[in-house]
Amino acid sequence: MEIDQTTPQTFGSKASPWKTLAQYVLLGAIALVMLLPLLWLMGTSLKSPTEDIFSFPPRLIPAAPTLENFVKAWTSAPFAQYLLNSTLVAGLTVALNLLICSLAAYPLARLSFKGREWIFSAIVATIAIPFQIVMIPLYILAVNLGLRNSFIGLIFPAIASAFGIFLMRQAFMGVPKDLEEAARIDGCSELGIWWHVMLPSVRPALITLAIFVFIGAWSDFLWPLLILDDPNYYTLPLGVARLSGTFSLDWRLIAAGSVISIAPILAFFLVMQNYIVPSETGSGVKG
Numbered sequence: 318m319e320i321d322q323t324t325p326q327t328f329g330s331k332a333s334p335w336k337t338l339a340q341y342v343l344l345g346a347i348a349l350v351m352l353l354p355l356l357w358l359m360g361t362s363l364k365s366p367t368e369d370i371f372s373f374p375p376r377l378i379p380a381a382p383t384l385e386n387f388v389k390a391w392t393s394a395p396f397a398q399y400l401l402n403s404t405l406v407a408g409l410t411v412a413l414n415l416l417i418c419s420l421a422a423y424p425l426a427r428l429s430f431k432g433r434e435w436i437f438s439a440i441v442a443t444i445a446i447p448f449q450i451v452m453i454p455l456y457i458l459a460v461n462l463g464l465r466n467s468f469i470g471l472i473f474p475a476i477a478s479a480f481g482i483f484l485m486r487q488a489f490m491g492v493p494k495d496l497e498e499a500a501r502i503d504g505c506s507e508l509g510i511w512w513h514v515m516l517p518s519v520r521p522a523l524i525t526l527a528i529f530v531f532i533g534a535w536s537d538f539l540w541p542l543l544i545l546d547d548p549n550y551y552t553l554p555l556g557v558a559r560l561s562g563t564f565s566l567d568w569r570l571i572a573a574g575s576v577i578s579i580a581p582i583l584a585f586f587l588v589m590q591n592y593i594v595p596s597e598t599g600s601g602v603k604g
Contacts, residue, residue, distance in 0.1 A: 358576060360379055362386050370568055393570075414476065419511070422481075422484075467550070471541055488519035500514050560574045
C-alpha cells in the first residue's frame with residue numbers, strides 16, 4: 318500500500334514561534350522564582366559587615382563582595398570535621414540503600430511466591446507514616462543498643478526505605494524476561510542474575526535512588542539532633558545550627574555556612590544527573 322505524499326501531515330508539526338517563546342518565558346519565570354532563595358542566600362553570604370542585608374528592595378548582588386564570611390565561618394567551627402562526618406554518613410547510607418533496597422525489590426518483582434503482593438502493599442503503605450511518629454521508638458531502640466553518639470546510630474534508621482524498594486521493584490519489572498531466562502540457561506544463580514543482569518539494566522533507577530538518599534541523608538537535621546550530643550559527630554546541618562548560637566544570628570555567617578553545606582549536594586546532583594539516561598535493556602534480546 319502506497320502512502321499519499323500529498324496528504325498534509327499535521328502530527329509532529331512544529332509549534333508556532335510565539336507559542337514556543339511563551340513556553341520558554343513561563344519556564345524561565347518559574348525557574349527564577351525557584352532560584353531566588355538560593356540567589357539571596359549566596360548574595361547574603363558575600364555581603365560585607367557594613368552592608369544592610371534587609372534593605373528594600375533586596376539587593377541580590379552585593380556592592381562589595383567579600384569571602385570574609387566564609388573564612389570566619391570555616392575557622393570559627395570545625396567545618397572540616399562536619400564535612401567529613403556528613404560525607405561518611407551520606408556515603409554509607411547511599412551504599413546500604415542501594416544494596417538492601419535492590420535485594421528486597423528483586424524477589425518482589427521477578428519471583429513468584431505466595432503473599433508477594435501483600436508484602437509489597439504493606440511495604441508501600443509505610444510511606445504514609447511520618448518520621449515523627451516512629452522517631453521516639455527509634456530513639457529508644459538506639460539508646461538500648463548503645464548507638465548514641467556514633468555513626469552507626471546516625472545511619473541505621475535510613476539503611477533502607479519503602480520508597481527505594483518501590484522504585485527498584487518498578488525498575489526491575491521493566492527488564493525483559495528474555496534476559497533473565499538466558500542467564501538461567503547459562504547456569505546463573507538468582508544472586509548472579511540480580512548482580513550481572515538486573516543491576517546493570519536499571520542503572521538510571523539506581524542513580525535516581527542514590528541522589529534522593531544522598532540529599533536526604535546530607536540534609537537531615539532532626540535525627541542527628543536527637544541522637545547526638547557529642548560535637549565530634551556533628552554533621553553539617555548541626556554545625557550550621559551551632560553557628561546561629563555562636564554569632565547571635567549573624568545572618569551573613571549563617572548564610573556562608575549554609576552555602577558550604579549545600580554546595581556538595583549541588584555538586585553531587587550535577588555530576589550524577591549525567592548518568593540518568595535510559596538503559597537499553599533490550600539490546601541483548603534478539604527478535
